[in-house]
Structures are given as structure tokens and as C-alpha cells.
Amino acid sequence: MAVLECKNLTKQYGHVTALEDVSFSIEPGRIVGLLGPNGSGKTTLIKLANGLLTPTSGELTICNAAPGKETHAIVSYLPERTSIPLWMTATQLLDFYQDFYKDFRRDAAEEMLAHLNIPAKQRIKQMSKGTREKVQLIVTMSRAAQLYLLDEPIGGVDPATRDYILSTIIGNYNPEAAVVISTHLISDVEKVLDEVIFINQGHVVLQSSVDEIREEKGMSVDALFREVFKC
Amino acid sequence: MLRKLMKHEFRATGRIMLPLFLILLVTSVGANFSTRGLLETDNKFLDVLGVLLVMAFAIAIVGVCVMSMVVMVQRFYKNLLQDEGYVMMTLPVSVHQHIWSKLIVSAVWFALTLVVVCLACFIMAFDVGFVHQIAAGFRELFQEICRNLSAYYAINGTAVIVEFLVMCFVGCCAMCLQFYAALAIGHSRPNHKMAWSVLSFFAIQFIMQFLGGMGIVLLDESWFHHLLLGWTDNISGMASVHLGMVAMILGEVVVGAIFYVLTTWFLKKRLNLE
Numbered sequence: 001m002a003v004l005e006c007k008n009l010t011k012q013y014g015h016v017t018a019l020e021d022v023s024f025s026i027e028p029g030r031i032v033g034l035l036g037p038n039g040s041g042k043t044t045l046i047k048l049a050n051g052l053l054t055p056t057s058g059e060l061t062i063c064n065a066a067p068g069k070e071t072h073a074i075v076s077y078l079p080e081r082t083s084i085p086l087w088m089t090a091t092q093l094l095d096f097y098q099d100f101y102k103d104f105r106r107d108a109a110e111e112m113l114a115h116l117n118i119p120a121k122q123r124i125k126q127m128s129k130g131t132r133e134k135v136q137l138i139v140t141m142s143r144a145a146q147l148y149l150l151d152e153p154i155g156g157v158d159p160a161t162r163d164y165i166l167s168t169i170i171g172n173y174n175p176e177a178a179v180v181i182s183t184h185l186i187s188d189v190e191k192v193l194d195e196v197i198f199i200n201q202g203h204v205v206l207q208s209s210v211d212e213i214r215e216e217k218g219m220s221v222d223a224l225f226r227e228v229f230k231c
Numbered sequence: 232m233l234r235k236l237m238k239h240e241f242r243a244t245g246r247i248m249l250p251l252f253l254i255l256l257v258t259s260v261g262a263n264f265s266t267r268g269l270l271e272t273d274n275k276f277l278d279v280l281g282v283l284l285v286m287a288f289a290i291a292i293v294g295v296c297v298m299s300m301v302v303m304v305q306r307f308y309k310n311l312l313q314d315e316g317y318v319m320m321t322l323p324v325s326v327h328q329h330i331w332s333k334l335i336v337s338a339v340w341f342a343l344t345l346v347v348v349c350l351a352c353f354i355m356a357f358d359v360g361f362v363h364q365i366a367a368g369f370r371e372l373f374q375e376i377c378r379n380l381s382a383y384y385a386i387n388g389t390a391v392i393v394e395f396l397v398m399c400f401v402g403c404c405a406m407c408l409q410f411y412a413a414l415a416i417g418h419s420r421p422n423h424k425m426a427w428s429v430l431s432f433f434a435i436q437f438i439m440q441f442l443g444g445m446g447i448v449l450l451d452e453s454w455f456h457h458l459l460l461g462w463t464d465n466i467s468g469m470a471s472v473h474l475g476m477v478a479m480i481l482g483e484v485v486v487g488a489i490f491y492v493l494t495t496w497f498l499k500k501r502l503n504l505e
Contacts, residue, residue: 013421050321052504073323083317085310087246099235100322 001063003028003147003178004049009058011044011202018044019202021058026178028146031169031192033221034182036199037229042182043080045199046151050077062147073101076145080152080182082132086125090118090135097139108172109142116164130157137165141172148179154188162188187222196221198228232324236332241339243310244302248340251298252347255291259351262288267358288355292348299344303337304410312418316504326498330411330491338403387469394476401483408490409435415494419501439486 002025009022019041026032034042047053048060051067062071084093090113097104113120116134124132137153150169154162162185170192173179183189196213198206205228213224261284311319311329319329413435417428450456466474 047504052317052320052502054500054502069323069325072321075321077317077321079314079317081314081317083314085243085315085318087243092242096239099239100232100324 001028002026002061003063004180005059005061005064006045007059009045009048009060010056011041011048011053012056017202019048022199022202022204024197024204024207026147026180026195028176028178030194031173031179031181033186033189033193033196034180034199035184035186035196035221035225037184040199041202042199043151046077046149046180046182049147049149050075073103074146076140076143076148078137078140078148078150078153080155082129082136084124084132084136084139086132087123089121089123091120093124093135093139094120097142101143103144104139105142105144109138112138112142112168112172130161133157134161134165137168141168144174144177146174146177148173148177150179150181152183153181154183154185159188166192186225187220190221193221198225200229232322233328233332236324236328237336240306240332240336244306244336244340247302248299248343251291251295252343255288255295255347255351256354258284258288258291259354262355263357266355288351292351295344295348299337299340302340303333303407304414306337307333307407307411308414311498312414312424312504316502320498320502320504326495329498330408330494333411334404334407337407338400341403342400383469387473391472391476394473394480398476398480398483401480401487405483405487405490408487408494412490412493412497415497415501419497419503421503424505435490 005025006022009019010017011019022041022045034045036042044053048055049062049067051072060067062075065071067075085096088096094104094106094109097109098106110120113135116131116138118127118131118135118138124135127135134157137150140148140150148169153169154165157165166189169179169181181189181193190210193210195209196206197204210221213219213221217224219227265281265284265288309315310333409432413432414428416431417426418424420427
């Protein structure tokens with residue numbers, strides 16, 4: 001059973017089409033890169049999967065259910081921006097996640113906070129932008145979800161932290177789950193991906209496994225991306 | 232889940248409201264010192280201090296009342312429609328639970344604001360000469376009422392107080408929901424979300440007043456009005472008070488329900504977080 005499935009999905013904002021007739025499915029146990037230039041429709045797709053937007057037409061399902069209260073319990077979402085309540089301390093944020101998600105692994109979250117030397121009693125508002133993003137990633141990856149939707153997880157952090165974030169994603173996700181990573185920083189994430197979906201101007205232009213790209217086209221995902229999206 | 236939402240809502244709002252309540256109570260003690268003597272001394276410094284303390288008390292009362300309103304609107308706006316909305320609207324809870332948690336918590340803070348303002352006024356008036364005389368007057372009035380109290384007035388009086396409290400609660404909820412509906416409508420737009428929200432608020436206000444006015448005009452000539460006129464000879468004054476209160480409560484419930492449906496529909500179907 002596909003964890004995430006889109007059938008002829010279209011989303012329009014007024015007269016602007018953000019996604020048009022998008023169809024694909026993602027199976028469990030895969031780490032999928034949702035890759036495309038800025039404004040290609042990646043964030044719109046992830047928002048639709050989280051029920052933050054309603055499709056204009058077509059269908060999007062998560063484990064055969066439309067996005068809603070039930071799917072929120074099995075999807076762990078990392079938004080592109082810092083959206084955790086800033087007035088909370090890290091400990092209060094863990095309390096919050098523990099209250100609402102049965103699959104939240106508090107011990108894993110506390111271990112990651114300690115590993116990154118993030119003071120649990122400090123207010124998130126007092127932390128740097130990068131630290132806030134780390135805290136947000138920690139609570140997202142501390143869930144044993146069935147689908148992780150990570151929107152630009154490495155966009156705002158330094159290269160050293162990028163490696164830590166990617167190893168956190170690999171080390172903490174449930175192997176039965178699927179991970180979707182939306183980014184345009186392909187060279188950084190390429191090493192962790194099983195599969196890629198190229199998206200451009202609201203259309204899926206390619207869905208392929210990373211091994212197929214390397215074997216059949218004889219190039220890296222980054223090189224293929226540069227070729228496909230050449231300006 | 233509603234209980235958990237309310238717990239975190241109280242935690243988020245309490246950090247603002249509780250210090251304000253504390254400030255109000257502290258200023259009420261200052262105002263009490265002021266009315267008990269500072270304002271009547273010959274010392275200029277103490278005189279000015281007395282005036283400042285009374286002013287601080289008045290500002291604190293206004294501040295607490297205004298802030299309870301601001302917190303009600305701001306929590307809905309920031310928590311559901313701004314950045315925090317990405318976390319809140321992807322929790323495994325329904326939109327109904329989100330709205331009820333905000334409504335109940337806001338109503339509780341409104342009620343607590345009323346209680347704390349009354350308490351602050353009592354503190355301010357504690358042991359003040361002229362207030363003693365007023366209190367004595369009320370005591371006499373109360374004793375007189377108790378002497379002449381019959382079961383009829385006791386039951387109806389209690390019923391009217393209960394009806395009044397219910398009306399206040401429903402009215403608070405309807406007022407909150409009008410703000411929520413306006414914000415939800417405004418934030419469904421792609422641009423100028425706050426401007427659309429303000430516009431929606433006044434549009435809703437205008438439509439409600441227009442429909443209310445039209446309703447009164449239409450009812451004036453309707454069978455319902457004639458029915459009510461027919462009752463006037465057979466209905467007691469107390470019964471008409473109850474009837475009026477129940478009618479007002481039902482009216483507020485209907486208005487609140489319209490705002491509630493609008494808010495939930497826009498949050499479910501037209502949510503458009505940037």
C-alpha cells in the first residue's frame with residue numbers, strides 16, 4: 001500500500017496554477033527527494049499532503065485516507081519555516097508533542113537536544129535561527145511516524161549542521177516509513193536518497209530511483225538536475 | 232484532545248493574563264493607601280504620589296480588560312493563522328476542537344477578569360470611610376429584601392441571575408466567534424489578509440444589523456407580533472422578563488452558530504497559510 005499517493009492532483013491559486021495533473025505514489029521504506037527549482041510547487045504539494053491546502057481537483061491520499069485528523073497522527077511534518085511556539089522552552093515543546101502524538105519518543109528527543117548542547121530550559125525565542133531549526137527537526141524526527149514530510153530541512157543551516165541533520169533523519173526514521181525531503185540543495189541530500197521526483201512548474205517531470213539514474217544515465221542526481229533544469 | 236488543547240491554551244494565555252492580574256491587585260493596594268489618606272495630606276509629594284497611584288489603578292483596570300480582548304483575538308490569529316498554524320493545524324485534532332478550546336479559554340479569562348476587577352475594587356475600597364457608608368446602605372437593603380423575600384421572588388430572582396449569566400457567556404462566545412469568523416475569512420485570501428479580515432468584520436457587522444433591522448420590521452406586521460400582543464393581558468411581568476431573556480439567549484446562540492459555521496468552513500476548506 002502506498003504511503004502517499006497523488007492522482008491527477010491540481011492546485012490553483014486564483015488564476016495561477018501551482019500544480020497540474022500530478023500523479024505519483026510513494027511506497028514505505030523509501031527516502032524520496034522532491035526536487036525542483038524555487039516556485040516549482042514542492043511546498044504546495046507538501047501543504048496539500050498536510051491538509052493545509054485543499055486541492056482544486058484530483059486526489060491525494062495518505063495510507064488511503066484523505067488528509068485530516070487521522071492522517072495527522074501518522075504524518076510528521078517539518079515546515080519550511082520555524083513554526084514551533086517561540087514562547088515555549090524546549091522542555092515545554094517536548095511536553096506539547098508528547099501530549100498530542102502517541103508515537104512521540106521523548107527519550108530520543110532529549111538525547112538529541114543533549115547531543116547538540118541545546119539547553120532544555122531555554123526559551124526558543126532566545127535561541128539562534130539555526131538552533132530553532134534544529135529543535136524543530138528534533139521534535140519532527142522524534143516521532144515514529146509512517147510518513148515524514150520535510151520541507152527544506154537543510155535550507156537555513158551551516159554545512160556541518162546539514163550533515164548532522166541528514167544523519168539524524170537517517171538514524172531516526174522508522175524503517176517502515178517513507179521520508180519525503182523537499183529541497184533544491186541536491187548535492188547535500190543525494191547521498192541519503194533512494195528515489196527522486198523532479199518537479200517543475202507544477203508538473204512531475206521525472207520519478208526514478210537514484211540507482212537507475214546512476215546506472216542508466218551515468219550521472220549523479222545533482223548533474224541530472226542541472227541538465228533538466230538548465231536555465 | 233480538547234482537554235489537552237485547553238491545557239496548552241491556558242499555559243500560553245496565562246503567562247500574559249496572570250501577571251496582569253497581579254499588577255492590577257498591586258495597584259489596587261496602592262489606590263487603597265491613596266484613598267485612605269495620601270490624597271488628603273499637606274505633603275505635596277504624598278499628594279502627587281496618591282494621584283499617581285489612583286491613576287495607575289484606573290489604567291490597570293482598563294489595561295486588563297483590553298488585554299483580555301486582545302489576547303482572545305491574538306491567540307486565534309497567531310496560533311492558527313500565522314506561523315504557529317503549521318504546527319497547530321497539523322495536530323491530530325479537529326477544527327471544532329481548536330475553536331472550542333479557544334472559545335472556552337477566552338470565556339474563562341473574561342470571567343476571571345470580571346472577578347479580579349471586582350476583587351481589586353474591593354481592595355481599593357477596603358476600610359475607606361465613605362465606602363463603609365455605602366456598604367452599610369447595601370447591607371440594610373439586603374436585610375430588607377431578606378425580610379420580605381417570598382419563594383416567588385427567590386426562585387425567579389435566581390432564575391433571572393442564571394439567565395443573565397448564561398446570556399453573558401453565550402454573548403462572549405458569539406463576540407469571540409465574530410472575530411474568529413472575520414479572521415478566518417480574511418486569511419483565506421491570497422493577499423492583504425489582515426485588511427480583508429477587518430473588512431470582513433465590518434461586513435459581518437453590517438449584515439447582522441441589516442438582517443436584525445429587517446427582522447424587526449417584518450416581525451412587526453407578522454402573526455408572531457399579534458400572538459405576543461395577545462399574551463400581554465395573560466402574562467405576568469416576571470414571565471415576560473424570562474421570555475425576553477430566553478429570546479435574547481436564543482438570538483445570541485443563533486448568531487454564534489452562524490459565526491461558528493463560517494469559521495469552521497473557512498478553516499477546513501479555505502485555509503491558506505502563507
